[in-house]
Amino acid sequence: MEATRKILDLNAFDMNAADKLPPAVTSLVKRRKQTFGPTSMLFYERPLNLVRAEGVWLHDADGTRYLDAYNNVPSVGHCHPRVVEAISRQLGTLNTHTRYLYDNIYTYAERLLATMPEPVSNIVFTCTGSESGDLALRIARAVTGGTGFIVTENAYHGNTTAVTEISPSSASAEPRPPYVFLVPAPDTYRHGSEAIGPKFAEDIRKAIAGMKAAGIQLAGFIADSIFSSDGVYPGEPGFLAEAVSAVRDAGGVYIADEVQPGFGRTGEKMWGFARHGVVPDMVVMGKPMGNGFPMGGVAVKPEMLEAFGSKSGYFNTFGGNPVAAAAGLAVLDVLNEEGLQENAFDTGAYLRSELRIAGGNGDRVGDVRGSGLYIGLELVKDKASAEPDRALAERIVNGMRERNILIGIAGGHGNVLKIRPPLCFTREHADIFIDGFRSTLAKVI
Amino acid sequence: MEATRKILDLNAFDMNAADKLPPAVTSLVKRRKQTFGPTSMLFYERPLNLVRAEGVWLHDADGTRYLDAYNNVPSVGHCHPRVVEAISRQLGTLNTHTRYLYDNIYTYAERLLATMPEPVSNIVFTCTGSESGDLALRIARAVTGGTGFIVTENAYHGNTTAVTEISPSSASAEPRPPYVFLVPAPDTYRHGSEAIGPKFAEDIRKAIAGMKAAGIQLAGFIADSIFSSDGVYPGEPGFLAEAVSAVRDAGGVYIADEVQPGFGRTGEKMWGFARHGVVPDMVVMGKPMGNGFPMGGVAVKPEMLEAFGSKSGYFNTFGGNPVAAAAGLAVLDVLNEEGLQENAFDTGAYLRSELRIAGGNGDRVGDVRGSGLYIGLELVKDKASAEPDRALAERIVNGMRERNILIGIAGGHGNVLKIRPPLCFTREHADIFIDGFRSTLAKVI
Known part of the structure; x- marks a missing residue:
């Protein structure tokens, strides 16, 4: 289905850009391409080179930590x-x-x-x-x-x-x-x-x-x-x-x-x-x-x-x-x-509410919806037309990654931010997320 | 395929026989039937209730140890x-x-x-x-x-x-x-x-x-x-x-x-x-x-x-x-x-050789074949006709289990013993196996 291929592509690292990365990362990308083949996809314009994780945090080889608002597999927290x-x-x-x-x-x-x-x-x-x-x-x-x-x-x-x-x-x-x-x-x-x-x-x-x-x-x-x-x-x-x-x-x-x-x-x-x-x-x-x-x-x-x-x-x-x-x-x-279902309910509601506030003044956040800690934020060209804006979603996902916050994309039009953190994501994490989202949105629109 | 269903069945525990087992085992069988459904199969006429394992040995709740000559998943040894x-x-x-x-x-x-x-x-x-x-x-x-x-x-x-x-x-x-x-x-x-x-x-x-x-x-x-x-x-x-x-x-x-x-x-x-x-x-x-x-x-x-x-x-x-x-x-x-491929070669050759000797005098072991530690032993009604003997295979598998040695069955006729131990199976283990096989064969023919 052409739609999804594009969704994957827009969120993906361009293998041909490997030489623009730090040498250690370039080397990993080359080893990956050699073993996994060239069609194997990496997330983000600048892929992550991870070394460890705990709770809602992922750490790369340079010591940078990333707030994980994407991964639903480590549902009770990374490396619990x-x-x-x-x-x-x-x-x-x-x-x-x-x-x-x-x-x-x-x-x-x-x-x-x-x-x-x-x-x-x-x-x-x-x-x-x-x-x-x-x-x-x-x-x-x-x-x-x-x-x-x-x-x-x-x-x-x-x-x-x-x-x-x-x-x-x-x-x-x-x-x-x-x-x-x-x-x-x-x-x-x-x-x-x-x-x-x-x-x-x-x-x-x-x-x-x-x-x-x-x-x-x-x-x-x-x-x-x-x-x-x-x-x-x-x-x-x-x-x-x-x-x-x-x-x-x-x-x-x-x-x-x-x-x-x-x-x-x-x-x-x-x-x-x-x-x-x-x-x-x-x-x-x-x-x-x-x-x-x-x-x-x-x-x-x-x-x-x-x-x-x-x-x-x-x-x-x-x-x-x-x-x-x-x-x-x-x-x-x-x-x-740890009451994680209850936390998903509470933190999810708080995060949706804050995201609505953050998107409320502009004309590009068409909808914020979800249940618990599964949240979709739909980006549009303007609220009146509700026309999906895939390019904006791509800029935000990569802009958030540059602010060390990880999210993904969903939907047939590739314009819905997929926010789906481990269930131990708290209000404190939500506040970090919202700060990053506000500044990303201000910069990329 | 009817053939395999029978193979599975002949190697399987009859769920309706649960009440003839020790109460602790009966209780587990009932809980299994309740959750997994009645068509879920257990090995052997008397199923094993396992609690731990190491190397080529499996241990049950009563403290009995079983020589594992069946399991190829724990290939380098149980719980290595x-x-x-x-x-x-x-x-x-x-x-x-x-x-x-x-x-x-x-x-x-x-x-x-x-x-x-x-x-x-x-x-x-x-x-x-x-x-x-x-x-x-x-x-x-x-x-x-x-x-x-x-x-x-x-x-x-x-x-x-x-x-x-x-x-x-x-x-x-x-x-x-x-x-x-x-x-x-x-x-x-x-x-x-x-x-x-x-x-x-x-x-x-x-x-x-x-x-x-x-x-x-x-x-x-x-x-x-x-x-x-x-x-x-x-x-x-x-x-x-x-x-x-x-x-x-x-x-x-x-x-x-x-x-x-x-x-x-x-x-x-x-x-x-x-x-x-x-x-x-x-x-x-x-x-x-x-x-x-x-x-x-x-x-x-x-x-x-x-x-x-x-x-x-x-x-x-x-x-x-x-x-x-x-x-x-x-x-x-x-x-x-640990040189396990080499061990598979050597121990496998030894085990096949000993199995051929053990089966040589009688008329029921038609063929012993294999490569490394994957061995098939074909049971027949007599060597002249080479007619498969599924019932004998069943008796041997269950007889070996009663001697605390675990094997399985293969083949479209259900008459081939499948001998496929962890690769850390040594000559010493092979000798235990051969002893058990000789006494089982003598008893069940």
């Missing part, structure tokens, strides 16, 4: 000592696959499933969000007999062949298979918060009708409930319910992709779908689950897993090993004990 | 202190994705690529062998324009949707898509070592012709060079070359799946394909790469990666993170410093 200690201890004790019994993996499964709505009471562990999404599609197709999936126009659900097909934001999702139908993201900025629930449901019903007309049977609808790669649209709690009902009425399943909103990030609830009062058929988990330890999972209704398992084998070598369980348990402990 | 220490230190220092520069990941990439034949000089890091195989298929299809793949009749290449399609040993590979063509595994036991190279190449040529007749363009041929799930057929060094030439002549690529034979296991060389003097277009890596840390990779010719990358995006969140690099470097260090 509690998580590091739990993983290290387990690594030295036992690390095997799940064909043997091991107590702590069931303890973790029970703790995790206790956060899910009651009918979602089985779990399959994997290593990544991509593997989880891929498995969820297989289960959905096996239990419904359908092949068709509905996703939003700029969705991203991972990097395997199967989930790339349902990831229109990925360049390699083209050409799109005939069984993938797209609906516009719930753009509350341009359509308003009140209208978006019925509109989104209507778009889903149209896609279902289109699929039926094409002779394709619906398998399901998959979305992350804040529509992150579409441009961050959390919408009002509950707006998703009507669309989910429409999918169920047509015989499809609803898969909640919680790789982005899950594990407390959206502040109001542990899970993004829970904001909407809907019960998914499957919940896809990844990124923040182990705070950087590679792990993922699919929580699923037992009757679906049994129907799938009765005709299909699935085994994941590393998935659910005792080390992943130790990492996952430590993440749940830290989330609870 | 060098690997544990490297991972733990890096976890506390920095763990991010690869959009920033970080020195040790390039050091690891360089060290790993230095073990590959020269034209295979780029690498994409992933988290699992399945993700690696899935990506390799995407690259192969992108660069050839074809869709068709040739695999062996009981191959296993992973658990994503795309690699399940080319894994006939997986129950869920059915129905097989029209672009997947099967060839018989190179059965040296039934066809002889000398004939197998020309026969296998002829089977490949037939598959290519069949694909052409069906109007499907060849993308490539993928195999692990010891044909592990087909029943462990390493064959004589070099026999694979003619088949690979046939694939290339027809415009296809050759993907070496090194998840099973790679990282020194086959003894003679670091990589399984190297035994055959062939140069793959891509090399798929997984399981032993991080000694249990979830990591994988695809080594690839640069022109292929560039052709793929110019039209397709690929990014793997956890893949190639600094912790994976630390784990991978430690594994390479231990392999070298």
Whole structure:
């Protein structure tokens, strides 16, 4: 999809500019190009050469520290000592696959499933969000007999062949298979918060009708409930319910992709779908689950897993090993004990409020939206036209990086700042962020 | 595929027998069934409840130790202190994705690529062998324009949707898509070592012709060079070359799946394909790469990666993170410093020799074959008929477990013992194994 390629490009380092960097950095870029190939992308016009991290801070080789307002994988904070200690201890004790019994993996499964709505009471562990999404599609197709999936126009659900097909934001999702139908993201900025629930449901019903007309049977609808790669649209709690009902009425399943909103990030609830009062058929988990330890999972209704398992084998070598369980348990402990979901709620609200104030006087910050510590800030040519301004977003991302603050970009038009820090991001950090944002905005407009 | 389901079943614990176990084990089985669902499989008629491990030893909650002759993931030994220490230190220092520069990941990439034949000089890091195989298929299809793949009749290449399609040993590979063509595994036991190279190449040529007749363009041929799930057929060094030439002549690529034979296991060389003097277009890596840390990779010719990358995006969140690099470097260090490839060669040869002696007097051990510490022992009803004896294999696997020695089963007929210990398995361990095997065989025949 041409749109995303440009988004990646505008945020990316130009490999041909390597010689303009300090010699030590140039050398790393050359070694990277030699081993990873020339199409491997680095962030920012001036890439970062990192050496260590803790909490919300990343440190480069020159001793500069960067405020991390981008990375959602180290969700409870970079190198959290509690998580590091739990993983290290387990690594030295036992690390095997799940064909043997091991107590702590069931303890973790029970703790995790206790956060899910009651009918979602089985779990399959994997290593990544991509593997989880891929498995969820297989289960959905096996239990419904359908092949068709509905996703939003700029969705991203991972990097395997199967989930790339349902990831229109990925360049390699083209050409799109005939069984993938797209609906516009719930753009509350341009359509308003009140209208978006019925509109989104209507778009889903149209896609279902289109699929039926094409002779394709619906398998399901998959979305992350804040529509992150579409441009961050959390919408009002509950707006998703009507669309989910429409999918169920047509015989499809609803898969909640919680790789982005899950594990407390959206502040109001542990899970993004829970904001909407809907019960998914499957919940896809990844990124923040182990705070950087590679792990993922699919929580699923037992009757679906049994129907799938009765005709299909699935085994994941590393998935659910005792080390992943130790990492996952430590993440749940830290989330609870440090009140990180509550912090996401409070700090997120404060940060959005301050960003609205910072953008209020000018004509370029069209919208500030989000839930908890997942925030989208939409840059426009002017508020009246609401025309996306991709070039401005690029200047701000790189301008912030020069002020040692890290953010990214989202959305089909590449004009939405993606602000998504570790959940231990406090008001103090938000104030540093706002200062940097104000001065960047003043300089780059 | 019905065959594999039975293989899994015969090696599996019957969930309904949980009440016959000690209460502590029964409780774990119930918690497992409750969270993982009833179709999740445990090894052995009496499942193991593990608490710790080191080297080639696994320990259960009752203090019993088991000789591990099955697990190839902890390839340099369970909980190897060098690997544990490297991972733990890096976890506390920095763990991010690869959009920033970080020195040790390039050091690891360089060290790993230095073990590959020269034209295979780029690498994409992933988290699992399945993700690696899935990506390799995407690259192969992108660069050839074809869709068709040739695999062996009981191959296993992973658990994503795309690699399940080319894994006939997986129950869920059915129905097989029209672009997947099967060839018989190179059965040296039934066809002889000398004939197998020309026969296998002829089977490949037939598959290519069949694909052409069906109007499907060849993308490539993928195999692990010891044909592990087909029943462990390493064959004589070099026999694979003619088949690979046939694939290339027809415009296809050759993907070496090194998840099973790679990282020194086959003894003679670091990589399984190297035994055959062939140069793959891509090399798929997984399981032993991080000694249990979830990591994988695809080594690839640069022109292929560039052709793929110019039209397709690929990014793997956890893949190639600094912790994976630390784990991978430690594994390479231990392999070298402890001479594990050489040990695999020597101990493997000794173990095969002793197994042949142990089976020589009777009529049930039809063949003992292997390379390094990947050994297949084929059980038959009698040597004259060479008829596979699955029931005997089951009795031996469970009989060995009762003697505290762990092995598994391979092959489309479920009659091949799969002996595949950590590479620090010594002659002393081999002697324990042989004693256990002799007494098991005497009892179960």
